[in-house]
Amino acid sequence: MTVDSGYADIFGPQVPRTGDEGQTATFALASAAYRDNPVADIKKADNEWHQTTVNEGRKWATIFRPNLGxxxxxAVVARMLGPGRKPLIQSFGTEPQAVVEHALAANNIRRARDNRLSMIMVLCGLLFLPGLVVWLLVFQLRSLIDKRTQTNKRAGAIATTLLVAVGAVAVIFLVKMPFAGFWSWYARACVILPVVGWLWAKQVCENTAKDLRGRWDSLLSGSSVGAKVPEAVPTSPGETQAEQLRQSLAKLSAEQQSNSIFYAGPKGILGMGTRWGSWQLAEDLIARDADREIHPFRSWDVIRNIHDDLRMLERNTINTGGFPKASVRHWIVTPVGEGAKAVSRPDGTDVEAYQVKSHAIQDICNKQQFGSGERHYLGVQWTLWEGQLVITMMITVTVLHKTLRIEITGHALGPVNSLFTGKPEAPTKDVQKTLKPWETRKVKLPLVPADEVVRLAVRAPITWYPPLLNWLGGSIALPEPFGLRHAWADQPWRHRFMADDALRAATPVLRVVHAAAIRVLDENGVDTEKFGNRSSFLSTNVQDASPRKADLYDA
Incomplete structure (x- = not known):
């Protein structure tokens, strides 16, 4: 199976081609891997249907808590590449493989930093454990006091005073050493070496933070910074781990191209957004000539003609721009519960590389129109606003007894939450001017504060075993069934032009579908007068389209 994912076809990890469009949503999501915001900020990106869970870990181990990046x-690497992972929901309008590769690259940058910090911890910390423990207790106490800054303005000053006081006690201890001989020198080292290690670690953390923030800013600026994932390129037949990672990335890309999707009740079709509009044309199949019968035809014959006409949507009568080229695909829709935490893709001889084969699609289209089982839909989809808006119109044709029904539904997936589109800002603080206390000025703060250096240094030695680190400091649980794009998508209706684009697409699609279907009926001897009248009524009605929650039945 050939997959055109918008990436250069090279051996090993794929990188975006220079100049590719439609990557805004992809790069916005990828930038989250490089961020240093508080982990709780991820909750700000939750939408009505999908909630991210923040596991806070042990209350006494706040120093081990991760940041957002x-x-x-x-979480993304474990969920999308982990062994035995659950099926994923397609991320329309984005390239999930690019997001995962940036997550891997961010992990590599942090792993290199943690290796250096681990060495510093051994040389300046574990060898002088008594001093390290005392300094850690001081920083932990300072951190607890500092958290009260928002409710008690004096708490910040108290926390700083505590650190200065302990520093003064340490100096006095060095001068008035109660020990002699070897232990006196070891005690001095226990006081001094952890501080030296902290200064060394601060330089390492600053350099890494600049690298991470540079990549974060570059992604949102559109410079298409590449994700360096050398471990995904096997260099010898014996590198099984690299080969497994390469296969996992290939599997992720193949699943993204699957033609199997899931309908989750009021949540709509997962990955496509909620259903905002529905139009149905249903009339009896009556022979045009009383002395002749209708020529036999199938639902697939109608769908095939609709498919051919939809491919011509970008052609305009007048040169006014009009529709860009749309993606027209046959979809197999599987129903799942509204609260389902997992999905199961079709399998068997009729499925290959996550794709339901053509003959199986035709069988489902012609036969599975009533009762349990998958259903067939023909979809026309536009990815607009550089991936921030995905408009999908779904068409299904059913024949029950003598009634033919053509149903068209509109789905819209809005932009990724603004949490992912914010660029890095240098940390600053407002302070009063010396000679004009009624005025304030901004003062730049260190990129990596003192407490952050301590947190990173303490976490570093146990980052090699993520389960322990997650148990101590906590983690995030991604919303299930998980797909990168729909998990953090906002509604498009708050954006005037995006809403206009979604509403404007309905009328042309409806008219093309109806015209193609009526042509097939006419060719097969069906009286199309009622179909034409009903189509005209719907064509008039759709011009006053307004978004609504079409999947919330008031029954």
Missing amino acids: EAFAG
């Missing part, structure tokens, strides 16, 4: 990158 660490938690996001770890």
Whole structure:
């Protein structure tokens, strides 16, 4: 199976081609892997249907808690590449493989930093454990006091005073050493070496933070910074781990191209957004000539003609721009419960590389129109606003007894939450001017604060075993069934032009579908007068289209 994913076809990890469009949503999601926001900020991106769970870990181990980038990158890699993972929902309008590769690259950058910090911890910390424990207790106490800053303005000053006081006690301890001989020098080292290690670690953390923030900013600026994932390129037949990673990335790309999707009640079709509109044309099949019978035809014959006409949507009568080229595909829709936490893709001899084969699609289209089982839909989809808006119109044709029904439904997936589109800002603080206390000025703060250096240094030695780190500091649980795009998508109706685009697409699609279907009926001897009248009524009605929650039946 050939997959055109918008990436250069090279051996090993794929990278975006220079100049590709429609990557805004992809790069916005990928930038989350490089961020240093508090992990709780991920809750701000939740929407009505999908909620991210933040597991806070042990209350006494707050120093081990991850930031947003660490938690996001770890959770995405584990969920999308982990062994035995559950099926994923397609991420329309984005390239999930690119997001995963950036998460892997961010993990590599942090792993290199943690290796250096682990060495510093051994040389300046574990060898002088008594001093390290005392300094950690001081920083932990300072951190607890500092958290009260928002409710008690004096708490910040108290926390700083505590650190200064302990520093003064340490100096006095060095001068008035109560020990002699070897232990006096070891005690001095226990006081000094953890501080030296902290200064060394601060330089390492600063350099890494600049790298991560640079990539974060570059992704949102459109410079298409590449994700370096050398471990995904096997260099010898014996590198099984690299080969497994390469196969996992290929599997992810193949699943993204699957023609199997899932309908979850009020949540709509997962990955396509909620259903905002529905139009139905249903009339009896009556022979045009009383002395002749209708020529036999199938639902697939109608769908095939609709498919051919929809491919011509980008052609305009007048040169006014009009529709860009749309993706027209046959979909197999599987129903799942509204609260389902997992989905199961079709399998068997009729499925290959996550694709339901053509003959199986035709059978479902012609036979599975009533009762349990999958259903067939023909979809026409546009990815607009550089991937921030995905418009999908779904068409299904059913024949029950002598009634032919053509149903057209509209789905719209809005932009990714603004949490993912914010660029990095240098940390600053407002302070009063010396000679003009009624005025304030901004003062730049260190990119990596003192407490953050301590947190990273303490976490570093146990990052090699993520389960322990997650148990201590916590993690995030991604919303299930999981797909990168729909999990953090906003409604498009708050954006005037996006809403207009979604509403405007309905009328032309409806008219093309009806015209193609009526032509097939006419060719097969069906009296199309009632179909034409009903089509005209719907064509008039759709011009006053307004978004609504079409899947919430008031019954």
